[in-house]
Amino acid sequence: MKAHAAEGRLALQRCTACGNIQYPPRELCGVCLADTLEWRVTDDEPGEVLASTVLHHSHEPAFNGKLPIHVGLIRLDAGPTAIGFLTEACSAGTRVRVTAKLDYRGRAVLSAALAISKEVS
Amino acid sequence: MNDYGDVVVCAPVTVPYVRRSDKGAAWWLGSALRRLLEASGLAKRQVDGLCLSSFTLAPDGPAPFVQYVGLSPRFLEFLPTGGACGIMALRRAARAVQCGDADVVACIAGDTNGAESFHDLVAQFSSFSRDCVWPYGAGGPNESFALLTEHAMRRTGATRADFGKLCVAQRQWAQRNPLALLRGELTLETYLAARPIAVPLHLLDCVMPCAGADGYLVMRRVHAEVLGLRYVRILATIERHNAFPDDPIQWRGGWAMDADALWQRASIGPDEIDLVETYDDYPVISMLQFEDLGFCAKDAGADFIRRNEFGPGGNFPHNTGGGQLSCGQAGAAGGFLGLVEAVRQLTGAAEGRGVDGARHALIGGFGMINYDRGICTAAAVLAA
Structure with missing residues (x-):
């Protein structure tokens, strides 16, 4: 997932045995327990915000200069739910497009932007 | 058996x-x-x-x-x-x-x-949390519970004042419990004025690690x-892990799967419970327990809070030692706090805060926010 995120692409795991698409990544399928997983790579995934929060406190100094931070729980149309940064204040029910990139520590992170903003741009 | x-x-x-x-x-x-x-x-x-x-x-x-x-x-x-x-x-x-x-x-x-300790614990709490929650601002459990709370407020119409009512009542109990770390007077105004942590959660919604x-x-x-x-007797218990995995967001806990079995085995109903000790790392979880354990209908949690009084002398004695929100959360001991308090109450050992004539207590447990939801739920009915 990291390697794909480095190229700005979002990779979700797909089980070749049962078709389950899952996130967070695991070493086997959370449904049928097969370990025949492949990456399903896209530029972005459409989804819907289920809940959101605005962080005013962080346990890591690296985030302290960036507060407040908007974060949401997003249900991807592909199936799984994912926690991701919200690039703007999106309330529940908002349609978004979710992308992946590497963060300041080289971790793959997801960001959700209003679906409409992509169509406009 | x-x-x-x-x-x-x-x-x-x-x-x-x-x-x-x-x-x-x-x-x-x-x-x-x-x-x-x-x-x-x-x-x-x-x-x-x-x-x-x-x-x-x-x-x-x-x-x-x-x-x-x-x-x-x-x-x-x-x-x-x-x-x-x-x-x-x-x-x-x-x-x-x-x-x-x-x-x-x-x-x-x-x-x-x-x-x-607390930073290290939450940063490495689980693989899902470390990889797929912590990088998003490192809010720790406050962040996950904020998402659940925001959703529950929309689902039930609960307001911050409703959660504040629970917190204020618990502080009144804590003032009678020398073991509680937070015993200063708490008013609804103070609760509402607390600084934001992870909106809609503010400082006094968040349990204090100790x-x-x-x-x-x-x-x-x-x-x-x-x-x-x-001593106290054990009338019935339940536990459930990873209930309702297909719910896209946790709007009910595992208690909802097992509450009927709990009351059936206990041979009493929620109406016969004299005191309730919910797991209260955040007040929204207490509301979830009121709903899922049958004290009110699902989605009626906010209305239930408005219609009942939870403090000393109230009709629904709740978290009678102050709960974690006033006692502090001593890690895993948070999972024992309500049970130990219930045993004290039912054996007449809750000095200065005893619920008169208490015979039956319900205790709820809720554990392990892994990724987007709490995985473990449990409940027990004890009798004097």
């Missing part, structure tokens, strides 16, 4: 919580064990079962711990299940005693809280009587 026969719970003990401690988890757990021996008059060799819960005991686990404190138990459980561990320990201990695998089981939970330990003993009734210990 659903009933627990003549198995009883006794000797509720607490090693008084402190905000920070430079002692290790083994000191806290071992001190709880010492208090159990003092409270019961038992010798160490008579404790032949141990249920242990802790997050900060590493690199030690249950086996190193029994050597550390010089126990030789023939029954040993380690339950790193956070807020559900108190009831899970009770269930396992009760069956061990009932079936003869142990005569006396000490159930102990505790954690230390050094300068970096160090501490709690414990209790499980044995046969006749044994407790010989020791002269006051």
Whole structure:
């Protein structure tokens, strides 16, 4: 997932045995327990915000200069739910497009932007 | 074999919580064990079962711990299940005693809280949390519970003032409990004016990490009587893990799967409960327990809070020692707090805050926010 995120692409795991698409990544399928997983790579995934929060406190100094931070729980149309940064204040029910990139520590992170903003741009 | 026969719970003990401690988890757990021996008059060799819960005991686990404190138990459980561990320990201990695998089981939970303990715990809480929650601002559990709270507020119409009502009532109880760390007067105005942490959560919605330990003993009734210990009976218990995995967001807990079985086995209903000890690391979880354990209909949680009074003298005594929100959360001991308080109440040991004539208590447990939801739920009905 990291390697794909480095190229700005979002990779979700797909089980070749049962078709389950899952996130967070695991070493086997959370449904049928097969370990025949492949990456399903896209530029972005459409989804819907289920809940959101605005962080005013962080346990890591690296985030302290960036507060407040908007974060949401997003249900991807592909199936799984994912926690991701919200690039703007999106309330529940908002349609978004979710992308992946590497963060300041080289971790793959997801960001959700209003679906409409992509169509406009 | 659903009933627990003549198995009883006794000797509720607490090693008084402190905000920070430079002692290790083994000191806290071992001190709880010492208090159990003092409270019961038992010798160490008579404790032949141990249920242990802790997050900060590493690199030690249950086996190193029994050597550390010089126990030789023939029954040993380690339950790193956070807020559900108190009831899970009770269930396992009760069956061990009932079936003869142990005569006396000490159930102990505790954690230390050094300068970096809480940060290290939440940063590495689980693989999903470390990889897929922590990078998003490192808000820790506040962040996950904020998402659940925001959703629950929309689902039920609950407002911050509704949650504040619960917090204020618990603080009134805490003012009668010398073991609570937060005993200053709390008004709804103060609650509402607290600084934002992870909106909609503000400072006084968030449990305060601390160090501490709690414990209790499980044995046969006749044994407790010989020791002269006051005891409570176990009417029914439930536990469930990873309930409703297909719910896109956690709007109900595992209690909703098992509440009917709980009341059926207890042979009483929610109306016959005299005091309720919910797991309250955040007030939204108390509201979820009111709904899912049958004290009100689903989605009626906010209305239930508005219609009832939860503090001393109220019609619905709730978290009668102050709950975690006023006592502090001593790691795994948070999973014991409500159970220990309920045993105190039902045995007349809740000095200065006893609920008059209390005969039945319900205790809820909720543990392990992994990724987007709490995984473990449990509940118990105890009787005087």
